[in-house]
Amino acid sequence: MPYVNIKVTDESVNAEQKRQLIEGATHLLVTVLNKDPATTHVVIDLVPTDNWGVSGKSVTRLRQQQVKEAIQAQAERRAQEQ
Amino acid sequence: MPYVNIKVTDESVNAEQKRQLIEGATHLLVTVLNKDPATTHVVIDLVPTDNWGVSGKSVTRLRQQQVKEAIQAQAERRAQEQ
Amino acid sequence: MPYVNIKVTDESVNAEQKRQLIEGATHLLVTVLNKDPATTHVVIDLVPTDNWGVSGKSVTRLRQQQVKEAIQAQAERRAQEQ
Amino acid sequence: MPYVNIKVTDESVNAEQKRQLIEGATHLLVTVLNKDPATTHVVIDLVPTDNWGVSGKSVTRLRQQQVKEAIQAQAERRAQEQ
Amino acid sequence: MPYVNIKVTDESVNAEQKRQLIEGATHLLVTVLNKDPATTHVVIDLVPTDNWGVSGKSVTRLRQQQVKEAIQAQAERRAQEQ
Amino acid sequence: MPYVNIKVTDESVNAEQKRQLIEGATHLLVTVLNKDPATTHVVIDLVPTDNWGVSGKSVTRLRQQQVKEAIQAQAERRAQEQ
Structure with missing residues (x-):
């Protein structure tokens, strides 16, 4: 039952990069802790540089x-x- | 002194639904843990589906x-x- | 795909109350936003009063x-x- | 290694005030806990009043x-x- | 300036697995978004199953x-x- | 209605330092954004160094x-x- 929250500054992160972050973070939890991808949630927050x-x-x-x-x-x- | 954070995908959540989430989450804390509504904060985050x-x-x-x-x-x- | 985080002070919250918080928060998301319980995660954090x-x-x-x-x-x- | 997250309602917080929050929160961690400013991160979230x-x-x-x-x-x- | 928070249930996560999560999450941010590892923070929260x-x-x-x-x-x- | 979350590594933070963090963070929000201390919540999380x-x-x-x-x-x- 993992929940991964990735906060980065809002500097030109495109849809393909978000896709890679979601895929990569899920893969990490599956590989290291043997978690079920179906219950692995990844949330990306883009924070304004101000x-x-x-x-x-x-x-x-x-x-x-x-x-x-x-x-x-x-x-x-x-x-x-x- | 409860703080409730509700994260949902940003898919057509309207003001009335937000009102119900705030009211319901506050009621839950008051009912189950006898908390004071005046110190019960609810924050809703709408996350883009990407x-x-x-x-x-x-x-x-x-x-x-x-x-x-x-x-x-x-x-x-x-x-x-x- | 909701994620609910409930933070309360660590003052004698018992297993039955945690059960009620999980059940109530899930019910709230299902009722108000028609979310699937299977993808609704609730995490309770007990914070020391200090x-x-x-x-x-x-x-x-x-x-x-x-x-x-x-x-x-x-x-x-x-x-x-x- | 501190991380400070400040959540406030989105009611006319200007760039100068954000600057003061970042400076003040960093100073607080440096003064009270002797933390290194270079590893002290401050993230401000502006939450819509709804x-x-x-x-x-x-x-x-x-x-x-x-x-x-x-x-x-x-x-x-x-x-x-x- | 990324901050990654990994929440998993507290079910026998050992030091070596934590090490792999920290290394893997940092590597992900460096690879996908070209972030500096020195400003990439990873925080793991172990949540009791109750x-x-x-x-x-x-x-x-x-x-x-x-x-x-x-x-x-x-x-x-x-x-x-x- | 501010909520401040301070995460630091769990390295000998004593009650007096926690008191100063709470007081200082509250003072910061009152001074910079004219917030009401009665609705300003500060939560400190001590994260194990592992x-x-x-x-x-x-x-x-x-x-x-x-x-x-x-x-x-x-x-x-x-x-x-x-």
């Missing part, structure tokens, strides 16, 4: 920092190449 | 199979009637 | 206050009766 | 009652002032 | 029925063999 | 690695001091 925080900051802000840092790193590489 | 899996398949796909099987069964019944 | 807070205080402390107030109220009633 | 019940009624309906009562109280005050 | 219900009955009772049915089936097989 | 995974490993194993690394680091420091 609503998920880590290190005290929203994922929205962390993603902005990552983009900013990637742009800076690229600019520095180009400056060195010249 | 995001709920059982038997390793999404409910979206299970519903499509059920429709397909119902159509086949009907076709077979009609064929037998002729 | 671990549940309301009004900023643990239920352990709230229960102590309730007992204290009940004793004071009784003492006052007796004082008035004399 | 889907949250307390005292056996939806928050939608409780809000309507509160507005109605406020209007009545104001009408009574005005009647007394005349 | 506290989990399906088809309106506790798993404790369902297991008793299964045992009873297995014994009856065996008795019938033996009766037929004689 | 049941919590990050980076694909149980916290039990991560703690063992941390201890092992600390002992090695100390041994190296002492070797350098001689």
